[in-house]
Amino acid sequence: MKVWTLAVVRWGLGVGLGIVLGAIPGHAGGPWFAEPRSDRIVHYELQAHLRPADRTVTGRARLAWRNATRQPATKLCFHMYMNAFKNGDTLFMREGGGPWGRVRLPKEPEAWGWVELQRIRLVNGADLSFSYDADGTVLWVALPRPVGPGETIRLEYEFETRLPRIVARTGYAGSFFMVAQWFPKVGVLEERGWNCHPFHANSEFYADFGVYDVEIRVPRAFVVGATGEEVARRDEPTGETTYRYHAEDVHDFAWTASPLFRELRDRWRHVQIRILYPPGHEAGARRIGSAVRAALELTAEWYGPYPYPVLTVVEPPLYGLAAAGMEYPTLFTVGLGIQLPTWLRFPEAIAVHEFGHQYWYGLVANNEFEAAWMDEGLNSYMEAKIVNRLYGSRSTRLPVLGLWGWHHDGAMAPEAFSTDPPNTYAWQFANRASYNANSYNKPMLALLTLERLYGSDEVTRALRAYFRAWQFRHPYPEDFFRAMQVHLGEAAAEFLRKALTTTDTIDFRVAEVKCVPVRRSPGFYGYGTQRRWQALEEVTNRWKCGVLIRRLGTWAVPVEVQIRFRDGQATTFVWDGKRQWFRWAPDTEWTAPIERVDIDPRGQWLLETHRVDNGWVRSTPRQLQGLKNRLWGWLLYGLAAVVTLG
Numbered sequence: 001m002k003v004w005t006l007a008v009v010r011w012g013l014g015v016g017l018g019i020v021l022g023a024i025p026g027h028a029g030g031p032w033f034a035e036p037r038s039d040r041i042v043h044y045e046l047q048a049h050l051r052p053a054d055r056t057v058t059g060r061a062r063l064a065w066r067n068a069t070r071q072p073a074t075k076l077c078f079h080m081y082m083n084a085f086k087n088g089d090t091l092f093m094r095e096g097g098g099p100w101g102r103v104r105l106p107k108e109p110e111a112w113g114w115v116e117l118q119r120i121r122l123v124n125g126a127d128l129s130f131s132y133d134a135d136g137t138v139l140w141v142a143l144p145r146p147v148g149p150g151e152t153i154r155l156e157y158e159f160e161t162r163l164p165r166i167v168a169r170t171g172y173a174g175s176f177f178m179v180a181q182w183f184p185k186v187g188v189l190e191e192r193g194w195n196c197h198p199f200h201a202n203s204e205f206y207a208d209f210g211v212y213d214v215e216i217r218v219p220r221a222f223v224v225g226a227t228g229e230e231v232a233r234r235d236e237p238t239g240e241t242t243y244r245y246h247a248e249d250v251h252d253f254a255w256t257a258s259p260l261f262r263e264l265r266d267r268w269r270h271v272q273i274r275i276l277y278p279p280g281h282e283a284g285a286r287r288i289g290s291a292v293r294a295a296l297e298l299t300a301e302w303y304g305p306y307p308y309p310v311l312t313v314v315e316p317p318l319y320g321l322a323a324a325g326m327e328y329p330t331l332f333t334v335g336l337g338i339q340l341p342t343w344l345r346f347p348e349a350i351a352v353h354e355f356g357h358q359y360w361y362g363l364v365a366n367n368e369f370e371a372a373w374m375d376e377g378l379n380s381y382m383e384a385k386i387v388n389r390l391y392g393s394r395s396t397r398l399p400v401l402g403l404w405g406w407h408h409d410g411a412m413a414p415e416a417f418s419t420d421p422p423n424t425y426a427w428q429f430a431n432r433a434s435y436n437a438n439s440y441n442k443p444m445l446a447l448l449t450l451e452r453l454y455g456s457d458e459v460t461r462a463l464r465a466y467f468r469a470w471q472f473r474h475p476y477p478e479d480f481f482r483a484m485q486v487h488l489g490e491a492a493a494e495f496l497r498k499a500l501t502t503t504d505t506i507d508f509r510v511a512e513v514k515c516v517p518v519r520r521s522p523g524f525y526g527y528g529t530q531r532r533w534q535a536l537e538e539v540t541n542r543w544k545c546g547v548l549i550r551r552l553g554t555w556a557v558p559v560e561v562q563i564r565f566r567d568g569q570a571t572t573f574v575w576d577g578k579r580q581w582f583r584w585a586p587d588t589e590w591t592a593p594i595e596r597v598d599i600d601p602r603g604q605w606l607l608e609t610h611r612v613d614n615g616w617v618r619s620t621p622r623q624l625q626g627l628k629n630r631l632w633g634w635l636l637y638g639l640a641a642v643v644t645l646g
């Protein structure tokens with residue numbers, strides 16, 4: 001009976017959600033949504049022709065762009081991202097972006113890429129003049145007359161893109177093509193002007209929502225995967241095939257093509273899942289499929305259902321691994337290049353992370369140039385929750401010296417938390433380690449700390465409200481803080497503001513622990529005839545104890561301290577953390593000396609930078625624990641340098 005009840009409830013919910021979302025059942029090639037879900041600033045009709053031998057995409061575009069601001073637009077700004085890989089003098093390269101900046105620049109011309117606009121004009125109009133900025137990754141188009149508020153302009157343009165050997169997740173490797181950031185893409189016009197940064201190191205992207213209709217022409221042997229849904233396919237007399245894709249209410253379009261792809265099809269509710277993977281990786285593809293389905297289920301329950309009808313997962317071949325771990329609307333790349341035993345869930349964790357970006361980036365579309373933490377941080381938090389729920393907290397940990405480390409532990413780069421606040425432009429972090437720790441780890445630990453302070457359900461409820469208010473839109477940090485203030489309260493918002501916009505750190509240490517046997521001091525006591533001599537007297541099994549706690553962090557928070565004695569007694573107190581130190585030394589005579597001291601024994605302040613000195617154990621030399629922690633830091637840091645998620 002219960003099973004049936006549940007089934008009915010789920011069916012009822014599904015129908016209800018279908019109505020709420022305006023999803024059209026059985027749309028097959030038709031519109032995805034009865035009503036636009038986003039403001040649809042752009043409508044792109046793109047034609048891409050891949051010539052694998054030249055590693056070139058020739059493209060034609062029709063773009064309808066609407067001015068949604070209150071000011072007239074006198075010019076248009078386009079991102080020309082691929083020019084970041086044109087030579088070693090671009091901002092991206094000079095700032096040390098990508099693997100080339102850190103290792104060495106390739107000498108062969110076929111390793112480099114570029115994009116050029118050939119012509120641009122109003123539809124049925126005269127050619128427009130355009131100019132590149134100094135970096136070449138931004139292009140300005142002069143308009144013959146301003147586009148007024150609410151007006152739409154229709155443009156046609158031709159372009160050519162030379163794909164680089166894969167760098168920053170885009171390009172080619174052998175016959176594998178990952179074609180991302182490949183077309184001249186209009187920037188975002190905001191009330192304060194064009195938000196159209198050149199392509200910087202560490203940075204990802206920012207674009208408006210809209211509709212994409214894209215034709216992709218490739219040699220017939222190639223398998224294609226792309227943002228959106230395949231709606232038509234025709235064979236050309238040239239031995240090529242043209243695929244037509246449609247996507248609605250997305251803000252980018254990426255595609256992949258390779259003759260070697262195998263394909264696995266899967267389904268979750270209304271979502272067609274395609275997994276493209278290299279030969280021999282079928283078992284891995286199945287693992288990824290089940291992780292993605294489970295993640296779809298949990299995110300639907302927590303925040304709201306994934307609204308699109310399609311989801312494409314791409315696992316690059318080993319030699320194209322540089323394209324792995326990156327997100328685009330309705331499409332993402334995964335993979336480690338190696339098969340792992342099923343008790344190690346790194347492949348699943350990567351799939352869950354990149355899938356999670358469909359929520360934090362794809363739907364809630366923050367400006368990734370200016371506030372990467374808004375997608376990477378929220379997504380790392382969600383990834384941690386999903387992976388822990390599905391596979392247990394040790395499934396992505398490796399044991400070292402008896403400690404279980406995790407790629408999300410604060411121990412990874414604690415210094416970085418005091419180097420830059422997370423709310424920093426991507427290229428203005430001190431270094432890559434600071435960008436990583438502050439964009440991924442710190443916001444994740446801040447949200448997990450918030451769960452311990454306010455309850456997991458409450459935080460989920462607040463994030464659900466934020467998600468529902470901001471999906472298909474562009475929130476800025478203040479919008480996030482305001483949502484948290486409304487749904488969790490002023491103190492919670494203040495906590496997040498401090499965690500995400502300052503370098504204040506939480507850090508406590510057990511500085512001293514002392515217990516001395518209670519003894520009656522020798523000497524004279526009393527007056528006159530009452531005066532008597534007292535010899536030294538040890539009181540057996542009575543101890544006086546004192547503990548000195550220090551606050552090393554700049555952030556004063558109240559913290560719980562637990563003291564346990566050798567005979568099993570324990571006492572707990574809360575220190576307000578306001579001064580630099582606190583000495584606990586009650587007059588009590590204890591029946592045993594202290595066995596261990598734990599600051600924050602329940603692990604409430606996950607954000608704390610050095611947790612290892614929070615504990616003092618009578619029988620363990622502290623230096624050994626410090627060494628363990630340091631070893632872990634080095635190991636995880638090395639691992640993170642090799643595998644950095646996009």
Ligand SMILES: [Zn+2]
Binds near residue numbers: 357
């Ligand atoms: Zn990410």
